[in-house]
Amino acid sequence: MEWISTLLQGLLLGGVYSLFAIGLSLVFGVMRLVNIAHGDLIVLASFTSYVVVQALGVGPLMSLVIVLPTFFLFGYLVQLLVLNRTLGDDMLPPMIVTFGLSIVIQNALFDVFTADNRKLNLGPIETASFRLGNDIAIGIYPLAVFAIAIATIVALQALFYNTKLGREFRATSDDAEAARMMGINTKRVFAVATGIGMVVIAIAGVLMGVRTTFDPFSGPVRLLFAFEAVIIGGLGSIWGTLFGGIVLGLAQAIGGQIDPQFQIMTGHIVFLVVLLLRPTGFFPKVQH
């Protein structure tokens, strides 16, 4: 019974990781850009929500009304003004620019907020749970996060396959040159894609900020989890990221059950084993 409970927790944790991974996968899928600042942007979203909560006295969920548009705009502008200039055959510039962004975010947050742990407060719902049988309890909040992860995937799926914007995304992803010839403004497409990626990042940041504590330097770990989920699931596949997130969540939960010290390590090792046996992940599909 204890094990079933562990597996359920791992499954739900996987929902959080796939939320981390979707933004990374989306931006990579459309413009082949790996954003090293991804984890730090998640933490930045948690801090932004924290500031909004403090300043306006609203709950973390209400803060999304401000955080989401802010992050969309931020992503749109950073892509348009900075990252678009770095895209090309050479992968060094985008990597260094996002790495630079990562360092700037971390140290700026440290300068303003110090290294203290913080947490977003949602009240009693955080710890509420319902019982399944006699021994298994499922947290309502983790379940809600899992549902939000699936809803996000469904929404992105619909966006990609049922809208004009989605068509432009897919066309640009397949062949940016040809898309430009067809009159698509690929620079704007990239900016919108990063904007949407940042919205997912903001959702992940706020939801994660309620679940666990964060500090200015918790970004890199989040980036690595996101990256591992993307690779396990297979590059470019949105449903693959859900699968990858769940595999990672289960691995960590099982490792943690054996010995709390092994939680993170088990996740890394499962990732390395997948890399060794199936380097392209389980559902590889680089084009959406």
Place this chain on the structure above:
Amino acid sequence: MTNQTYIVARATTASKAALVIMVSCVVVLLLVPLTGDRGSMRLIVEICYFLALAQMWNLLAGYAGLLSVGQQAFSGFGGYMLFAFVVYGGLSPLISLPLAGILAGIVSLPVAILMFRLSGPYFAIGTWVTAEVFKLVFFEIPLGGGSGMSLPIQAIRDISPTTEGRELIIYLTALAIAVGSVALVYSMLRSRFGLALTAVRDNERASASVGIDSFRLKLGVFVTVAAFTGMVGALIFLQKLRISPGSAFDVMEWSAGIIFIVVIGGIGRIEGPFVGVAVYFLLRETTANYGAWYMILLGLLAIVIMLFARQGLWGFLAERYRLTVFPIERRVRTVEPVEKAKPSNGISDTAISNLSLPPF
């Protein structure tokens, strides 16, 4: 057909002058201990190991195209191996230094075989994950665990009975490692090995067609760099006298800092890390009172460089004024036979076909 003679020029006047300046700099640095200024000596030791780490990352990323964000795995591992040799092997720290490097090289072999399956940015993050695994492993094994360990006093006395003597020995070792890192990269790139490496970097497919095995070449660079990085790591923690998983495998200091140094100075040029290290220490020492601000400035500077001058500060200057301190390229000049006048003085097709270099 006329018989032409060719000269392969491998140095310029400027580079010969620069060599003289470099040698005099090393001589001056050798004289610093005479002043007895221990603060400066400690700073120079630090500059030396940052320069050595930067040279190694530059060889890895700038010449072999392997953008690793996980080199802290090898510097941290080297540091730990030094402590292991001293504490459990009873060896002297100075003998442990190269041994730690060799072990780091051996460990890097399976890492490379796994990581070479990833390309581009995925290689970057994959190496980072590997370094995290190294860190988590050292949390568990009996070398101080999570809280770390100090070098035993007996071992410290082994180096030299006095603090002054110990600092002098570490100073000279650091200097030797810095000079060694530059000499290693320089001589490697001037050899046939370097020629093959540049060929792979410029066009991997074309280089394969002339028989260069790029996998073996990159593997060779990865292992060499890991070994040297491990030795530098051993020196770093020999100077610090204390090691813990958090400090040994710190991605910010040992990876981000080094990468920014190379990129700001000029990636793919031996002179780049020198300029980058100078910028790094200038920023760090002048903003010492403002906490983490030098890292913010360093990150911003790296972004600006990538947007406006990808060749880095040194690259920008070198292209403008045609400077080169470490000439690694070959310039072919034809020498006209005296008895026969020839109308053309450029390099003809015959000249190129006559010039044969041994295949790699």
